[in-house]
Amino acid sequence: MEIINDTLIELNSDLQCKEDVINRIAFLLAENHRISDPIGFKKDIYKREKELSTSMGEGVAIPHTQSKFVQHSSLVLIKLKNKIHWDDDKNISLIFGIAVPYENKDNHHLKILSTLARKLMNDDFRKKLYQLENKQDTMKYLKFLNEIKD
Amino acid sequence: MKKIVAVCACPAGIAHTYMAAENLENFAKRKGYGIKVETNGSAGVENRLSEQNIKEADVVIIAADTKVEMERFKGKKLLMASVSDAVRKVETIFEKIENANIDIY
Numbered sequence: 180m181e182i183i184n185d186t187l188i189e190l191n192s193d194l195q196c197k198e199d200v201i202n203r204i205a206f207l208l209a210e211n212h213r214i215s216d217p218i219g220f221k222k223d224i225y226k227r228e229k230e231l232s233t234s235m236g237e238g239v240a241i242p243h244t245q246s247k248f249v250q251h252s253s254l255v256l257i258k259l260k261n262k263i264h265w266d267d268d269k270n271i272s273l274i275f276g277i278a279v280p281y282e283n284k285d286n287h288h289l290k291i292l293s294t295l296a297r298k299l300m301n302d303d304f305r306k307k308l309y310q311l312e313n314k315q316d317t318m319k320y321l322k323f324l325n326e327i328k329d
Numbered sequence: 330m331k332k333i334v335a336v337c338a339c340p341a342g343i344a345h346t347y348m349a350a351e352n353l354e355n356f357a358k359r360k361g362y363g364i365k366v367e368t369n370g371s372a373g374v375e376n377r378l379s380e381q382n383i384k385e386a387d388v389v390i391i392a393a394d395t396k397v398e399m400e401r402f403k404g405k406k407l408l409m410a411s412v413s414d415a416v417r418k419v420e421t422i423f424e425k426i427e428n429a430n431i432d433i434y
Binding site: 243244279289294300301 | 341
Protein backbone atom coordinates (compact mmCIF):
# COMPACT_ATOMS: atom_id res chain seq x y z
CA MET A 180 0.00 0.00 0.00
CA GLU A 181 1.39 3.40 -0.95
CA ILE A 182 2.29 5.63 1.94
CA ILE A 183 0.47 8.66 0.52
CA ASN A 184 -2.27 9.12 -2.07
CA ASP A 185 -4.47 12.05 -3.08
CA THR A 186 -7.24 11.19 -0.62
CA LEU A 187 -4.71 11.79 2.16
CA ILE A 188 -3.98 15.31 0.95
CA GLU A 189 -6.14 18.26 1.94
CA LEU A 190 -5.34 21.72 0.61
CA ASN A 191 -6.95 25.07 1.40
CA SER A 192 -8.25 23.61 4.62
CA ASP A 193 -10.07 26.01 6.93
CA LEU A 194 -9.36 24.11 10.15
CA GLN A 195 -8.75 26.54 12.99
CA CYS A 196 -6.70 24.79 15.66
CA LYS A 197 -4.34 21.93 16.44
CA GLU A 198 -7.12 19.78 17.84
CA ASP A 199 -9.19 20.14 14.66
CA VAL A 200 -6.18 19.21 12.54
CA ILE A 201 -5.49 16.06 14.56
CA ASN A 202 -9.18 15.12 14.38
CA ARG A 203 -9.06 15.56 10.63
CA ILE A 204 -5.92 13.44 10.26
CA ALA A 205 -7.58 10.64 12.25
CA PHE A 206 -10.75 10.96 10.14
CA LEU A 207 -8.89 10.76 6.83
CA LEU A 208 -6.84 7.78 7.99
CA ALA A 209 -9.93 5.95 9.27
CA GLU A 210 -11.83 6.64 6.05
CA ASN A 211 -8.94 5.16 4.12
CA HIS A 212 -8.91 2.07 6.35
CA ARG A 213 -5.41 2.82 7.53
CA ILE A 214 -6.18 2.94 11.26
CA SER A 215 -8.43 0.65 13.28
CA ASP A 216 -9.52 3.07 15.99
CA PRO A 217 -9.44 6.87 15.58
CA ILE A 218 -9.83 7.52 19.31
CA GLY A 219 -6.95 5.25 20.27
CA PHE A 220 -4.87 6.68 17.45
CA LYS A 221 -5.47 10.24 18.64
CA LYS A 222 -4.52 9.27 22.17
CA ASP A 223 -1.17 8.02 20.90
CA ILE A 224 -0.66 11.17 18.81
CA TYR A 225 -1.26 13.36 21.88
CA LYS A 226 1.03 11.20 23.99
CA ARG A 227 3.83 12.01 21.55
CA GLU A 228 2.88 15.72 21.48
CA LYS A 229 3.17 15.80 25.26
CA GLU A 230 6.73 14.48 25.20
CA LEU A 231 7.82 17.19 22.78
CA SER A 232 5.72 19.41 20.57
CA THR A 233 6.00 18.37 16.94
CA SER A 234 6.00 21.88 15.54
CA MET A 235 9.36 22.24 13.88
CA GLY A 236 9.37 25.94 13.04
CA GLU A 237 9.16 27.38 9.52
CA GLY A 238 5.38 26.94 9.60
CA VAL A 239 5.48 23.16 9.71
CA ALA A 240 4.22 20.61 12.25
CA ILE A 241 4.61 16.85 12.04
CA PRO A 242 2.32 15.08 14.51
CA HIS A 243 3.37 11.43 14.44
CA THR A 244 3.02 8.14 16.22
CA GLN A 245 4.02 4.54 16.05
CA SER A 246 0.81 3.02 17.33
CA LYS A 247 -0.96 -0.32 17.57
CA PHE A 248 -4.04 1.34 16.08
CA VAL A 249 -2.22 1.98 12.81
CA GLN A 250 -2.68 -0.73 10.18
CA HIS A 251 -0.72 0.74 7.27
CA SER A 252 2.11 3.27 7.35
CA SER A 253 0.64 6.51 6.08
CA LEU A 254 1.24 10.17 5.52
CA VAL A 255 -1.44 12.85 5.63
CA LEU A 256 -0.72 16.32 4.30
CA ILE A 257 -2.92 19.20 5.40
CA LYS A 258 -2.29 22.71 4.14
CA LEU A 259 -4.23 25.40 5.97
CA LYS A 260 -5.70 28.61 4.62
CA ASN A 261 -4.88 30.40 7.86
CA LYS A 262 -1.98 30.03 10.24
CA ILE A 263 -2.78 28.35 13.53
CA HIS A 264 -1.16 27.91 16.94
CA TRP A 265 0.65 24.66 17.58
CA ASP A 266 1.70 24.85 21.21
CA ASP A 267 4.30 27.63 21.34
CA ASP A 268 4.38 28.11 17.58
CA LYS A 269 1.91 30.65 16.22
CA ASN A 270 2.27 30.34 12.46
CA ILE A 271 1.73 26.72 11.48
CA SER A 272 0.08 26.13 8.12
CA LEU A 273 1.68 22.97 6.75
CA ILE A 274 1.05 19.73 8.61
CA PHE A 275 2.31 16.25 7.87
CA GLY A 276 0.57 13.59 9.94
CA ILE A 277 2.70 10.46 10.16
CA ALA A 278 1.28 7.09 11.18
CA VAL A 279 3.38 3.96 11.58
CA PRO A 280 2.17 0.57 12.88
CA TYR A 281 3.54 -0.41 16.27
CA GLU A 282 4.59 -3.85 15.11
CA ASN A 283 6.63 -2.33 12.37
CA LYS A 284 8.97 -4.91 10.95
CA ASP A 285 9.23 -2.96 7.77
CA ASN A 286 12.15 -0.57 7.86
CA HIS A 287 11.21 0.56 4.38
CA HIS A 288 8.47 2.87 5.65
CA LEU A 289 10.72 4.27 8.33
CA LYS A 290 13.21 5.03 5.59
CA ILE A 291 10.56 6.95 3.66
CA LEU A 292 9.67 8.95 6.75
CA SER A 293 13.28 9.75 7.57
CA THR A 294 13.74 10.90 3.99
CA LEU A 295 10.72 13.20 4.37
CA ALA A 296 11.99 14.49 7.72
CA ARG A 297 15.31 15.39 6.14
CA LYS A 298 13.61 16.98 3.12
CA LEU A 299 11.52 19.19 5.39
CA MET A 300 14.69 20.87 6.61
CA ASN A 301 15.30 22.01 3.05
CA ASP A 302 14.03 25.55 2.36
CA ASP A 303 13.28 24.93 -1.31
CA PHE A 304 11.27 21.81 -0.57
CA ARG A 305 9.04 23.64 1.91
CA LYS A 306 8.69 26.65 -0.37
CA LYS A 307 7.54 24.44 -3.23
CA LEU A 308 4.99 22.70 -1.01
CA TYR A 309 3.57 26.05 0.06
CA GLN A 310 3.30 27.15 -3.57
CA LEU A 311 1.57 24.09 -5.02
CA GLU A 312 -2.11 24.85 -5.30
CA ASN A 313 -3.80 21.69 -6.43
CA LYS A 314 -3.82 18.09 -5.28
CA GLN A 315 -2.55 16.69 -8.54
CA ASP A 316 0.61 18.77 -8.58
CA THR A 317 1.15 18.22 -4.87
CA MET A 318 0.81 14.47 -5.28
CA LYS A 319 3.16 14.56 -8.25
CA TYR A 320 5.70 16.45 -6.15
CA LEU A 321 5.43 13.97 -3.27
CA LYS A 322 5.35 10.89 -5.48
CA PHE A 323 9.03 10.22 -4.84
CA LEU A 324 8.02 9.13 -1.33
CA ASN A 325 6.07 6.21 -2.77
CA GLU A 326 8.96 5.31 -5.02
CA ILE A 327 11.86 5.18 -2.55
CA LYS A 328 13.64 1.86 -2.82
CA ASP A 329 15.56 0.17 -0.03
CA MET B 330 39.46 21.57 9.19
CA LYS B 331 37.63 20.94 12.42
CA LYS B 332 36.06 17.50 12.58
CA ILE B 333 32.77 16.90 14.31
CA VAL B 334 30.95 13.71 15.16
CA ALA B 335 27.37 13.80 16.38
CA VAL B 336 24.63 11.49 17.59
CA CYS B 337 20.94 12.31 17.15
CA ALA B 338 18.13 10.49 18.94
CA CYS B 339 14.55 11.29 19.94
CA PRO B 340 11.72 9.47 21.73
CA ALA B 341 9.77 8.20 18.73
CA GLY B 342 12.75 8.07 16.43
CA ILE B 343 10.63 8.69 13.37
CA ALA B 344 11.22 12.31 12.44
CA HIS B 345 13.16 14.65 14.73
CA THR B 346 16.25 12.46 14.80
CA TYR B 347 16.59 12.83 11.05
CA MET B 348 15.69 16.51 10.95
CA ALA B 349 18.36 17.20 13.53
CA ALA B 350 20.89 15.13 11.60
CA GLU B 351 20.11 16.89 8.34
CA ASN B 352 20.40 20.30 9.97
CA LEU B 353 23.70 19.53 11.69
CA GLU B 354 25.16 18.15 8.48
CA ASN B 355 24.06 21.09 6.34
CA PHE B 356 25.14 23.71 8.83
CA ALA B 357 28.52 22.08 9.44
CA LYS B 358 29.20 21.85 5.72
CA ARG B 359 28.29 25.49 5.24
CA LYS B 360 30.71 26.38 8.02
CA GLY B 361 33.43 24.27 6.47
CA TYR B 362 33.58 21.56 9.12
CA GLY B 363 33.87 17.87 8.49
CA ILE B 364 30.96 16.04 10.10
CA LYS B 365 29.56 12.57 10.55
CA VAL B 366 26.18 12.12 12.21
CA GLU B 367 24.93 8.86 13.68
CA THR B 368 21.15 8.51 13.93
CA ASN B 369 19.54 6.37 16.62
CA GLY B 370 16.00 6.11 15.28
CA SER B 371 13.31 3.48 15.33
CA ALA B 372 14.91 2.00 12.23
CA GLY B 373 17.94 1.30 14.42
CA VAL B 374 21.39 2.85 14.40
CA GLU B 375 22.41 4.25 11.05
CA ASN B 376 25.70 5.75 9.98
CA ARG B 377 27.33 4.39 13.14
CA LEU B 378 30.41 6.25 14.38
CA SER B 379 33.51 4.09 14.26
CA GLU B 380 36.24 4.19 16.89
CA GLN B 381 38.39 5.90 14.29
CA ASN B 382 35.72 8.58 13.64
CA ILE B 383 35.52 9.35 17.35
CA LYS B 384 39.28 9.35 17.78
CA GLU B 385 39.75 11.84 14.96
CA ALA B 386 36.94 14.17 16.02
CA ASP B 387 37.68 17.53 17.64
CA VAL B 388 34.20 17.86 19.08
CA VAL B 389 31.29 15.54 19.84
CA ILE B 390 27.71 16.82 19.66
CA ILE B 391 24.94 14.84 21.31
CA ALA B 392 21.53 16.07 20.14
CA ALA B 393 19.21 13.70 21.93
CA ASP B 394 16.18 13.45 24.18
CA THR B 395 16.74 9.79 24.92
CA LYS B 396 19.65 7.73 26.19
CA VAL B 397 22.65 7.46 23.96
CA GLU B 398 25.59 5.09 24.35
CA MET B 399 28.05 7.51 26.00
CA GLU B 400 31.05 5.47 27.23
CA ARG B 401 32.70 5.68 23.85
CA PHE B 402 33.09 9.47 24.15
CA LYS B 403 35.15 9.48 27.35
CA GLY B 404 37.91 12.05 27.18
CA LYS B 405 36.40 13.92 24.22
CA LYS B 406 35.19 17.51 24.12
CA LEU B 407 31.47 17.01 24.23
CA LEU B 408 28.46 19.28 23.83
CA MET B 409 25.03 18.13 25.00
CA ALA B 410 21.96 19.57 23.29
CA SER B 411 18.35 18.59 22.86
CA VAL B 412 17.16 17.26 19.57
CA SER B 413 14.91 20.29 19.16
CA ASP B 414 17.91 22.61 19.57
CA ALA B 415 19.44 20.90 16.57
CA VAL B 416 16.21 21.26 14.60
CA ARG B 417 15.37 24.84 15.53
CA LYS B 418 18.49 26.58 16.79
CA VAL B 419 21.37 24.81 15.15
CA GLU B 420 23.35 28.05 14.93
CA THR B 421 23.54 28.32 18.73
CA ILE B 422 25.12 24.88 18.91
CA PHE B 423 27.82 25.98 16.52
CA GLU B 424 28.29 29.29 18.30
CA LYS B 425 29.11 27.33 21.42
CA ILE B 426 31.58 25.21 19.51
CA GLU B 427 33.29 28.29 18.14
CA ASN B 428 33.30 30.45 21.24
CA ALA B 429 33.01 28.58 24.47
CA ASN B 430 35.30 26.15 26.14
CA ILE B 431 33.58 22.85 25.83
CA ASP B 432 33.88 20.47 28.74
CA ILE B 433 35.59 17.15 28.39
CA TYR B 434 33.36 14.16 28.96
